[in-house]
Amino acid sequence: MKKNFLKKVICTLLIAFVTLTSTSFITKAATNVGSYNAGIGIKNWPVQVNAPYVDMVGWVTKNGYYMGNDGGGPANLKKLSDETGIKYFNLAFIQSTGSVTNGKINWGWGGYSVLSEGKNDSQYNGIKQSLKDLRAIGGDAAISFGGAGGTAFWQTSQDVNVLYNTYLDIVNGYALTRIDLDVEGGAQNKQSNIANAKAVKMLQDTTGVEVTLTVPVLPSGLTQTQIDLLDAYLSNNVTLKYINIMAMCYGSGTLLPGENYGAASIRAIDSTKNQIKEAYQKFANTTLSDSEAYSKIGATVSVGYESSSDPIFTPAWSQLVVDHAKSKNIGMTSYWSLNRDSQIENNQGITSQYEHSKIFSKFGSPAIPSDNTAPVISGVTDKQINIGATFSPLAGVTASDKEDGDLTNKIIVTGLVDTSKAGIYNVNYTVSDSKGLSTTVSSKITVIDSSIQTYSPNKVYVAGDIVLYNGVMYKAKWWTQGETPGAAQWDPWEKIN
Template sequence: MSKRFPGRHVSPLRLTVLIVVIGGLVFAGFQGWRWFADNQGEQRSPWFAAYVDVTATPFYAFEQPRGEADRDVVLSFIVADPADPCAPSWGGAYSLDDAEATLDLDRRIARVHKQGGEVLVSFGGLLNDELAVSCADGSKLVDAYASVLDRYDLAAIDLDIEGDALTNTASIERRADAIAELQQTRAEAGTPVDVWLTLPVTPDGLTPDGTDFVASMLSAGVDVAGLNIMTMDYGSSKPEQQSMGDAAVDALDATHRQLGILYDRNDTPLTDATLWSKLGVTPMIGQNDVVDEVFTLEDAATVNAFVLQENVGRTSMWSLNRDVTCGPNYYDLERVSDSCSGVDQGDQTFAGVLGEGLDGRPLNAVGATTAPESLPPVTTDDPATSPYPIWNEDTSYREGTKVVWRQNVYEAKWWTKGDVPDNPVLQEFETPWTLIGPVLPGETPIPVPTVPPGTYPEWQGDTVYNQGDRVLFDGLPYEAKWWTQGDSPRESEVDPDSSPWAAIDAADVVVAE
């Protein structure tokens, strides 16, 4: 195994980040510097390791890396043996002993280690039962996981939980308890093990089942090394015109926010930098299972640039088996192949593009514990340096309205009043606000048309209004489309077609006056 802490140097990227950070600290003042200086821990260096489908034919020679990006691998998948629910197997086809005899797997893994490569093993996947799904005996389940760790001398594992396993409550509880016990036992013995969770996502982040799964692992006491999201096979959740690279970036942004909330709820607040280091991204290269979804080399470059920008902890891909242009005899490129990508790669590899600049290693921080961190002080918004009005709980905001809250700009997705823009909800559909981005240095207020009080009479429920009458409701102007009495203008924001009221743009009122 290679050294965990190779000689370090200051790369141009790191130097740039350092300059930006220092500049921001100077701008924020001495107190910001004190907070920064007091809260810098050892961060994991971002790393790349691609998945290898061990049982797919033709068998992939992962022990013969084509380049540095192929050096570290995530071997998949360990699942329950169909004939013995508490026995681990490779893909349900090979017991561990069968894999040694038929695939020469043990010797090939040893060769990877001898060459300085690092190996993780992934449990689960979509097509077979992960051990906790089939094995109802908690003690035997712990032994099953441990047998794989011991067999292949592993210091890190990956739990790929998807499909029905993500809604199987009993198995989720069994798995969480077993992994927590395994981690504790290994840590006490001086052989700690990192545990990565790999889950499906949409461009809006984890599904409710996904966030529930992470919460169950944290609640059971599992020290999660990181959360790896499968940025693939989105289906209808991805806008038709959105590229696969941009969808992956959106998914990372959304999951970063969700992960912070999950740790907050577990009484373990973490800084943004730490949360990024605990995130991973795994695209399916080339043709995805969804016909219209193709992850190109350009998409790979987009993901890589974002990973470097935010210091995302892990990058993987599915899979090394597929990282090659399909041959001339493979005629239907829309049909997913186990052994080629379905796109013309020229002389490039997806591993090379996705792994560019990622100089960390999967095991470079095994055993590091996750501890609560001091978060930066909450800043006070200043109207003189805010591009939009500062959010107020007593003000009504119509769809499309932008506000500033805690040095960030938010936009209303629908009519809202009293909903805090940064309310820590896990799913985007639970909040009426979309985060646009931070307030930038040097910004000043952008003129926003408003309707002064008294411009129109306040709406009254017992007053009769005729077509063309105008009123104010919660400070917003409305015009009657036909005769009405008792119909609140608020309903026009929810169902504009059937409401007798039409919202008026404040700018139009100013022009009219």
């Protein structure tokens, strides 16, 4: 699927290894607390869902439909949801910015480094706020990786650990419970996707995140290229929530006599159903019934005008697709894009606001209700230990749940405590109950070098001197005397983490 460019440019399974000097852990959690201030993802999406794509990189200027106060910004998901009744979306696209740093791929929305975490950019902050506002009213969104333009993660690196670490940061940061892999064009290389599949499998083992695989399709079904993609992911034990077919841009040569794009999309759904059954039998040793195969299908059309090579996709054709989706009980309907259909983006094929959304919003089932309570973790405290001491992260820590009882043996720990090196380390504890609700708490472990001097306001310090002040270690950046660590405007001290 295509994206609009900026108008404004502006862990493997739990690993625990203990040596004489260090301990490290990797977690498994179903729902994350999130560190990007974008709200918390919903664990239980509807069994059948309509989730249109929203281009979060598109620069929206229509009054009231953008996040920000400077005349434009990313789409306002809450307003779009309020006006359409649609609660779930696929947000496009996070892409690689083309390099790897500290074992992770550098990324940004639309491939723009400014639209990434750590950058104080109003458009990026607007994207996060838009998602947070949607979640506050009971909605949620998957984030889509890849797309027709730009560079997918698995094109930048085929290092499984690099891919895994990158996904993990984003899934945890945005507190995602679902992601979408939009695999198009050159990103369909099988070997690159095998590496990506291995990383995604690790990600699912670690976080429980659901994964949709979005691929091109013809009315006759998937080509060998897409079958190879199913091989890459299914053979590596990735659990695919949906195989989402891009039912669009077929070309006149692929149509049957008298067939329009709406009818062609129906044929693509039915053709893909048969191929999914074959693929699961061959690559996952799993036998699916027709109904089970249909339930794994997502169908995404391109509403309105897509290109001069394709006809305008009409509301009548959308109705055909939705009616067929209902009759076959497929898993997801979607369309590219809500930006067009809401008229926050110019498109000559859309004649009235939400003309397709009114049709697609009739598809889907209610979210799964739950009165389940989250588990409780006890005994997690901040600690100070000396260099060389033994650190046992689970000592004295317990977990319990109102419905499930004792969950202590299900606590997963993430973090690194290097007891050979003075510093401050964060350790996270996560536990999930049988319904998928999770709780995460954190502790700060300070490893102290007993030979380090305590800060004195009367002593002269030079660059490189290390002191301990209020349990925190600091290193002098230049000559200083009488300047309390962490207090001066131009602080001569830096924390040692």
